[in-house]
Amino acid sequence: MIILDNVTKIYENSAVGVKNINLKIKEGEFVFIVGNTGSGKSTILRLLLKEIEPSNGTIIIGDKDITKMSKESIPYFRRELGVVFQDFKLFENKTVFENVAFAMKVIEESPRNIRRTVPNVLSTMGLENKARCYPKQLSGGEKQRTAIGRAILNNPSILLADEPTGNLDPKTSWDIMKVLEEINKNGTTVIVVTHNQEIVNSMQKRVIQLKDAKIIRDVVKGGYEE
Amino acid sequence: MKILSFSHFIHEGFESIFKNKSMAFASIATTTVCIFMLGIAFLTMENIEYNVENIETGINITAFLDENMIEEEIDQLKGIILKSPQIESIDYVSKDEAMKRFIGDENLPNDPELLNDLKEDNPLRASFEIKLRNNKDEQVVIELLSKIKQIVKINTPKEAMQLLINLKNFIQATSAVIIIILVVVGVILIGNTIQLTVHIRKNEIRIMKYIGATDWFVRWPFVIEGLFIGFLGTLIPLITLFFTYNFFVNIFKQALSINEESLISFMPVLEIYQSLVPAALILGLGMGIVGSLIIIRKHLRV
Ligand SMILES: Nc1ncnc2c1ncn2[C@@H]1O[C@H](COP(=O)(O)OP(=O)(O)O)[C@@H](O)[C@H]1O
Ligand SMILES: [Mg+2]
Numbered sequence: 001m002i003i004l005d006n007v008t009k010i011y012e013n014s015a016v017g018v019k020n021i022n023l024k025i026k027e028g029e030f031v032f033i034v035g036n037t038g039s040g041k042s043t044i045l046r047l048l049l050k051e052i053e054p055s056n057g058t059i060i061i062g063d064k065d066i067t068k069m070s071k072e073s074i075p076y077f078r079r080e081l082g083v084v085f086q087d088f089k090l091f092e093n094k095t096v097f098e099n100v101a102f103a104m105k106v107i108e109e110s111p112r113n114i115r116r117t118v119p120n121v122l123s124t125m126g127l128e129n130k131a132r133c134y135p136k137q138l139s140g141g142e143k144q145r146t147a148i149g150r151a152i153l154n155n156p157s158i159l160l161a162d163e164p165t166g167n168l169d170p171k172t173s174w175d176i177m178k179v180l181e182e183i184n185k186n187g188t189t190v191i192v193v194t195h196n197q198e199i200v201n202s203m204q205k206r207v208i209q210l211k212d213a214k215i216i217r218d219v220v221k222g223g224y225e226e
Numbered sequence: 227m228k229i230l231s232f233s234h235f236i237h238e239g240f241e242s243i244f245k246n247k248s249m250a251f252a253s254i255a256t257t258t259v260c261i262f263m264l265g266i267a268f269l270t271m272e273n274i275e276y277n278v279e280n281i282e283t284g285i286n287i288t289a290f291l292d293e294n295m296i297e298e299e300i301d302q303l304k305g306i307i308l309k310s311p312q313i314e315s316i317d318y319v320s321k322d323e324a325m326k327r328f329i330g331d332e333n334l335p336n337d338p339e340l341l342n343d344l345k346e347d348n349p350l351r352a353s354f355e356i357k358l359r360n361n362k363d364e365q366v367v368i369e370l371l372s373k374i375k376q377i378v379k380i381n382t383p384k385e386a387m388q389l390l391i392n393l394k395n396f397i398q399a400t401s402a403v404i405i406i407i408l409v410v411v412g413v414i415l416i417g418n419t420i421q422l423t424v425h426i427r428k429n430e431i432r433i434m435k436y437i438g439a440t441d442w443f444v445r446w447p448f449v450i451e452g453l454f455i456g457f458l459g460t461l462i463p464l465i466t467l468f469f470t471y472n473f474f475v476n477i478f479k480q481a482l483s484i485n486e487e488s489l490i491s492f493m494p495v496l497e498i499y500q501s502l503v504p505a506a507l508i509l510g511l512g513m514g515i516v517g518s519l520i521i522i523r524k525h526l527r528v
Contacts, residue, residue: 049436079438089433093245106439108231150437 007057035210082151239450257459416517456514
């Protein structure tokens with residue numbers, strides 16, 4: 001369960017990130033967050049990642065109030081989340097295998113475990129033949145699959161995706177969205193920020209629409225706009 | 227920290243050095259210069275102190291005796307003075323001996339007539355050359371001696387000594403200041419190098435933090451990079467100084483025309499290195515660690 005209770009984020013330059021957000025997302029849900037540029041979508045994801053602190057309100061993830069979490073426990077908290085971005089954020093000097101494996105290195109898993117687990121995830125992502133490639137040798141879709149592979153490697157309970165198809169062509173965007181849906185079917189809560197109207201309209205998932213830092217629409221099954 | 231992660235950190239740290247060879251080279255060069263200067267200051271200081279100590283322990287108080295004393299009286303007096311615990315030994319220098327020493331002085335004009343006159347009517351006094359157990363007791367002993375009637379004059383090396391001690395303190399303070407400045411400069415320069423690496427890897431640090439890396443997981447490769455830079459930057463000047471020390475000592479000896487009998491002598495390099503190596507390593511490695519930690523600190527707030 002994710003609960004945002006009256007959450008406001010005012011940035012240091014007094015820009016309003018989000019204002020008085022009330023939101024509940026149940027375990028295993030698939031949620032689209034839509035809205036214009038600057039409406040506060042990324043701010044919500046960054047609050048959930050504890051990359052930024054809310055100016056007001058409380059955020060509960062699972063059974064933890066993350067606004068009261070100590071600095072030392074942030075890394076361990078983040079290991080229960082997966083996150084992917086529009087720009088993939090891959091290590092350019094590491095291969096696909098190493099990029100994915102890094103998520104396990106960070107949590108100090110044994111090389112044996114890493115060698116056993118990573119190939120499974122690569123094949124789930126359809127990247128078996130790309131294991132030794134570097135990011136610059138990959139297509140956009142393959143890069144995003146690598147990033148998703150890294151994000152789900154440690155079986156997170158929540159996957160956050162900030163415009164994951166923003167740099168991809170329509171067909172590849174569909175592929176990636178199908179991958180995210182598949183991950184959701186296996187029980188992971190998936191929250192996707194997107195501008196892709198066609199996909200949102202056809203998938204008929206829960207849609208939360210933001211405008212000027214506020215939620216203006218929250219429907220259980222819906223399209224990109226009313 | 228697990229062993230497995232340690233090998234990961236070493237790998238990452240070295241990879242970063244080889245990816246940024248020129249920057250790594252620049253900081254190794256900087257550290258080398260710092261430690262080189264430290265080494266030179268250290269070698270100089272150690273030798274000065276060594277010689278000051280030598281001179282300090284070799285110095286006597288000279289007490290001149292009343293001309294009218296006869297041998298027995300002199301022996302008696304010597305026995306009395308020797309009883310005080312601060313005094314280690316007393317050498318009696320008779321009038322004749324004093325004259326012999328005086329004439330033996332190479333700097334005297336070689337005028338046989340004058341020397342003959344001097345021998346016939348010896349103007350020099352007999353004296354005790356008193357060696358102390360500890361130079362600190364000098365004042366006590368002087369007071370004691372000045373109470374004895376038969377002692378007409380006391381010469382102490384006090385002023386010369388004080389000059390030497392002042393010189394030693396001055397050199398010590400100056401090198402301390404120079405070394406502190408060098409260390410600060412070194413830390414800043416190493417910090418700059420690592421800052422470049424950190425800058426190149428800023429995105430990577432962000433990604434690591436998103437994935438749930440602890441601060442130390444992110445830090446270790448940079449610390450190892452700094453340690454390696456500091457280590458090489460210490461090793462190079464230490465080895466260089468080790469093999470050039472004797473060469474420079476010989477140049478000094480020639481320049482100052484110092485021979486075997488001279489009061490001034492140089493410490494063997496191995497003896498100095500017993501304290502220089504740990505000092506240089508602590509400083510060099512410390513500079514590397516501090517440089518890397520300071521820089522990375524501000525990039526960890528993701
Ligand atoms: N780091 C920041 N510092 C200051 N203002 C910010 C920062 N990040 C976002 N904002 C502001 O907060 C508002 C919401 O931004 P964001 O959440 O990134 O919107 P979206 O992802 O929907 O495009 C915008 O007005 C933006 O300018
Ligand atoms: Mg955004």
